[in-house]
Amino acid sequence: MSITLFYQRPIHSTLYLLLSILFTDKLVRYILFKFHSYFNQHKVNVIEAFLMPFITLLSSLFINIKQHKISFEFTLYDYYPHLRLPYRTYIYSNILRFVIQSIFLVFFKNQLKPSSVKEDAVNYFYDGVSYLLRQLRWFDLKLGKLLKRLLSKNKKGPKKSAFKAMADARVWQNKLVKYVILAFILFLLAIFITIPFSLEAQAVFISFILLVAYALKRVKGQMATIVMITLSVTTSSRYLWWRYTETLNWDDPLALALGAGLLLAETYAWLVLILGFFQTVNPLERKPVPLPKDTDLWPTVDVYIPTYNEPLSVVRPTTLAALSIDWPADKLNVYILDDGKRPEFKDFAAEIGVGYLARADNNHAKAGNMNSAMRYTDGEYIAIFDCDHVPARSFLQMTMGQFLKDSKVCLVQTPHHFFSADPFERNLNNHSQIPNENMLFYGLIQDGNDMWDATFFCGSCAVLKRAALDDIGGFAFETVTEDAHTALRMQRAGYKTAYINIPQAAGLATDSLSAHIGQRIRWARGMAQIFRLDNPLMGKGLSIPQRLCYINAMLHFLSGIPRIVFLTAPLALIYFNAYIIYAPFIAIFIYVVPTLIQIKATNSRIQGKYRYSFWGEVYESVLAWYILKPTTVALFNPNKGKFNVTEKGGLNDEEHYDWGISKPYLILLLINLLGIIVGVLRLFLGDSSQIGVLIISMGWAFYNIIILGAAVAVAAEARQVRHSHRIKANFPAGVRLANGHTLKVKITDYSDNGVGIETEHAHLCRVNDKIELLMSRGNKQFSFTTYVCNTRRKQIGLTLKDLSLEKQRAFIQCTFSRADAWLDWQNNFRHDRPSYSFKEVQKTSLRGFSNLLFHAPKALQPIIKFMTNTVIYINSFTPKKPIVHNNHD
Amino acid sequence: MNNLTSKNSQTLTSSDIENLALRFGGKSDDYIEIVNKQQNNNTINKYALLKEINNELNT
């Protein structure tokens, strides 16, 4: 380099000299060349132009530039996909991203590079872990199958249920032996529950129990269930005993007060658990009784359809279906009981030939309505359908046999099935993926009640014996749940009740969360009123199992306070440092966690088809705050409070978030979130001896947050698009096209005035074609004129227009009223798997949080926007996986 | 001939009562399809030829 050049281009030369210290001559020339080219030709500013060559050099350490020179830009995009384009506009942030990504690429798996030793090690590690997991899973499967083979009952064994077999065994016949054995069992239980174990012994004991539970996981059959129940009873009672005797801190009044609150809540939960086991240990699964062949021997039945303010479009299908029930026409009378006294209802009743009854006043709501109707009708039996519950044509033939078989039966109840989504399913968008809330009651609990002859009336889809009603003075109207109270009175009078677990009617679920909560408030208040006015624990006429079943039903509605306690308990330790469970961390861990696992496993086993694990907590949390007050008020003063009718058939025309309803959950959520933050602070700054309990409390608070998040998600009301609900179906039908050809089809869904069909192979129908739909009701075929409204390759949507009354009736008979219309209500659900169910709850919870942000009130929108933008911006710096192109791109 | 004796329920004449009996026990023969006597009478009275035949048969 000559001195003259140095003077002519001083900066360039200085740079040259400087760089020569660090780099070779070739590199320096390259750098400066690139710098000039960027600066002069591409008009890049100085700093950028200077840095660019260095960046190129740096990246050449990782990538062979010569090889990739032509597709350099593509390569850059592949390895650094998150650099914001155009690169130079965001040069500084891109440099940061570049550097972070480069570090990431060096240390982590990179498929395009030849693998170095380090990466091989990482590979082997991941492979090893997944191999280990696969082996464990295989082992678990094999072991489960082995245990199942060993422990399952022989297929050829008697069909009788294990419980019945035990209960009917001869050994019970001798009263003395019975009492001795019972006393002995109780004595054994008492020993197991009260004996104080050292921590190690407790650990061994509980692991043994968990091992047994694991062994029985795949074993089907009731015997295994009974074993699990016994174990659960033992462990939960043991836990409670331990809590009462060893974990109350008598020295600290605050901790004592809070601890007592938690203890009472836990006692409540234990009581409900034990009663629940008792209630559902052996669902009766009653089979329908056939009627005599001679229809002259069949009794007369009045069908009541009480209505108040529901629209005619809701009541019409119900009435048409009721008229079409398979029962001799001269022995069936249908009545619309209209408390709204609307003329269009009267005209409708006259048009189709049903009775219309209206009364002068509206006292005592539905019960009063029905009592008034009883004055004008005289059927031997009364069937009751809420105005939106469409009965199947086989309803009476499935239920009436019970009355004829046993004259002491006064009530036959059938399940309430909903063909529309309830607020939980609609707002969380999981209709028919998760069993809905009322499935536990109608699928399992009522069936269990039936075993103890404690089925109670649910207000609809049931038949009552007129003579029994007359005996007790008509429908009870002193409480707001007049149905349960009526059944209670009839049972006290010595009658029996029955439950047929076959859905023979279906109706509309409540259409908004607020309506749903309103309904539950009414039930809760009513149950509390019954508890005060007609206490099932006292008074004559009930057997002990019946009393226990009623008490359990009532306790269920008192879950408000305990649920709130559970949702706030961990915060006592975090905020107030109050040891509500006065025991060392390890003891809590050994007592609490395995017991919870065991109980969850047993409940999952018993309820798995009807309710998935953890969803019960969500439902309870949603209702907890709201049923608190009415039940407490009703417990103290049963006569206060008014009956509010549940509205049916309303429409949500836009999606919105119900802030009013969700205030309680938001507050609880907030204090739990704060609790976590405070807990984290205390973890780092506080007393190190408390770390264990702090972690447990934070874990519990975190669990609460998930549950509350799901509750929050429910309040986001989804939009209801359709006026008429579309119901999924699967039954055969036919169509006759205009050219006389027929096609076999399958009805996939139907609604009030439309049908969706599926053909076996591609059809040639076009929109607006007129085709004849052939559907059957039993052995009668009906023909309907329909028009094609949409088509796909193998599917056609049909609408029915302007049907005559006869045709409307026929349509209902062929669709809603099919005897098998609702048979699949339970079968679509797999059995519960707790871990999977918990993941679903988590997903719902996240959805709840995102809903909160999405629906935030306008004032908060800017803050939320800012926060989300910040998060997204920060996220853009995190390293991302390089894009890998397949060979066949 | 065996696959003709046990019909699968994809044909138009498959019965919802049979499905019910299949799932919940009981025999589908126990179910009684109610005859709509009123409608039968209406049909006979509506068409003169039927009415006449009916009268002849019942005398």
Next chain:
Amino acid sequence: MQRVFIKGIKGGLGSTSVVANLACVLKKSDVDVIAIDLDAKSDLGLHFGLPWKYTKGWSNEASFEDALAHFHQDNDGIIFLPFGDSDDTNIDKITKIVNKCKNLNYSDEAWILFDCPSHINLSYYPLEKNDIVIELVNCDAICHSLIYRRLQNLKNSDTTWKHYFLVNRYNSASTLEFDLFSLWQSTLPLMAPFFINSDEVIKESTAYRNVALNCAPYSVANDDFETLAGWLVSKANL
């Protein structure tokens, strides 16, 4: 062999199509099916794809052994015997052929279907205890009258065979048909509990020299024939 006689209660009710389609469905379960045409119109062969130039049948032969030569087999394996074009439609000849067919060497599970002309009274046939007779009707008032006459007839004679009525070409969109069938379903003891739906494909398939099952396997008529076949099997086993 199970013998089934299919006859229209009056002419033109589609009995030949019913025989052809029923034979096709029965054949699906892999048993032997033989169809004999007793109708002078001699059109059963056309349903089975018999070339039009073959006009001869059993009526052209004096002895049964000679008539054996006229047995044909269609693509599905159904064996059929056309009537032929003889002018001599003596009832005794028909009776004779019915009896002679008993000598055909097939298993007990085979079906032999007779396509009977509507104008020949059933009492002329040598019917036995296990025979099934299906009298085809359409849902109209004339058939209503004919059914009741037949019922009176059956009451007065001693019938040993199993006699049933079957509705063909049923169209539930027609009020008269719907009402009549409801009436028949609930009041006539011998009415089959199902029907053959009116379907254009039954007409069209003969134009294609085939049967409905092969031309339109997804039609409702197919289902109906399968129902008919299943029902016959259950009646045969009684």
